[in-house]
Amino acid sequence: MAATAAPRASTARSTIRLLSLRGTRTPNLSFRTRAAVPTCAHLRCHLSHSSDSTPTPTTSDADADPDPEPQDSLRFAFACGGAGAGGRVYSAIALADELHNSLPCSRSLILGAPAPSLESSAAAAASYPFAPVQPRCLPRGILAAALHFRRFRPHVLVATGGAPVLPACLAALLLGLPFVIQDQDASPAPVTRLLAPFALRVFLAFNAPVRLLPKRKCAVYGNPVRMSILKCxxxxxxxxxxxxxxxxxxxxxxxxxxxxxxxxxxxxxxxxxxxxxxxxxxxxxxxxxxxxxxxxxxxxxxxxxxxxxxxxxxxxxxxxxxxxx
Known part of the structure; x- marks a missing residue:
């Protein structure tokens, strides 16, 4: 059935509690999200009461409308880049798995460099939908990310590092979409230092990077580990x-x-x-x-x-x- 964007804003403003990662002692942090749906009265979002908890199958058609979903479901977008190393990509996969395990009605979208790329193949292996973002041309990357956000309507963007993070986060800023950063290394990446002042939170694996970033936004949680490894x-x-x-x-x-x-x-x-x-x-x-x-x-x-x-x-x-x- 159809519902106007106005009632959905109250749901989008509900408090989201970020999940604490295993092996950490830092308490959970809560933050409020802003409505990711455009405020134009003529735009409508399609809602249903399906309770299917299976992750959305990977699709090469990123322009397709999302499947019907429960009204109270939360949608997370993850921006990551491989560039030959899997740390940033598999951090996003690990967080998406944890969110889906704790919130079965939640949905996740992986944004990364166009196929063939590590992030596209990893998303396919984990059965998450993938949306390509061209990182080499910043204007095209920002436009592509903005279009993906408008179609998927995420409540929050999680940036785990890599070239696609910059255009994705800039698109989020333009759309008023809140984003958080998860940095895995002992020294923050240049894009983390650039975007940290605009991020809602910066989640770190080590204490050392805190002195280089806005301290009030930092939280040391350790690195996420994929469920496939923890539960093997x-x-x-x-x-x-x-x-x-x-x-x-x-x-x-x-x-x-x-x-x-x-x-x-x-x-x-x-x-x-x-x-x-x-x-x-x-x-x-x-x-x-x-x-x-x-x-x-x-x-x-x-x-x-x-x-x-x-x-x-x-x-x-x-x-x-x-x-x-």
Whole structure:
């Protein structure tokens, strides 16, 4: 059925309590959102009373109207960019998963660089709708983000870093859409320092960046970890079978697996050593980015990695022995 935008403003102004991340002690923070729906009287939003809690399937048609939804559902947009590293993208996925688990009627939209990109493939793997934002041309990126916001009508934008964050946050400012920032690193990214004065909150993983940002807006919550990693119950034998089908003849104790990761920045020393040992394997398998990292952790006995912020957080969550470069 149809409802005018005026009654919906009261719902949009309801208090949203941000979820505290596991392993933190900072109390929950609450903030009020402004109505994300345009105030023009002739614009209408379509509402229904569906209680389907399944995440919206990924669609390549970002211009399509959203599916009918409950009147009290909350919509979150996530802006992120991969650029070869998954920390920013998987932070957005982890937050979207947590929100959907706690608020089954909530809906999430991932904004990132056009496909083929890490964020587009990660959104598809997690069954979240994806909307492309061109980060290389700022005016086009702002326009694209604004159009996506107008169609999806989010209540808040969550920026987790990467090139698409700047046009998405500028579009949010122009539309009066509140946004928050989640920065994973020990040193805030340049875009975080630029946008922090305009953000509603800045969520950090470490205490050090607080001195470089507006202190009253900062909250140290740690880094989010994907539910697929936290809730992975696969045995080592099952995980080994996923990556090494011929290893079934060996017992779990006999098969020793080393998981090698590069972190956000990568490591030339690790790359050279691994390429020398596994040249043939890498030549046969072209797709080198691993989305099923929870199975890789389950299969491994030790992890060798660059000390990236998100990688360290995941290693701590899985309890795996590690050698950090």
């Amino acid at each position: 119950r696969a045995s080592k034998a099952e995980a080994l079978a996923r990556f090494f089908p011929r290893a079934g003849l060996l017992g779990e104790q006999e098969a020793q697996v080393v998981l090698v990761l590069g972190g956000a920045e990568g490591s030339p020393e690790i790359n050279v050593a691994v390429l020398n040992v596994y040249y043939e394997m890498l030549r046969k398998r072209k797709g080198r980015f691993l989305h099923e990292l929870e199975m890789a952790y389950a299969a491994s006995d030790v992890v060798i990695s660059r000390a990236g912020a998100m990688t360290c957080t995941e290693i701590l969550a899985t309890g795996k022995p590690s050698i950090l470069v």
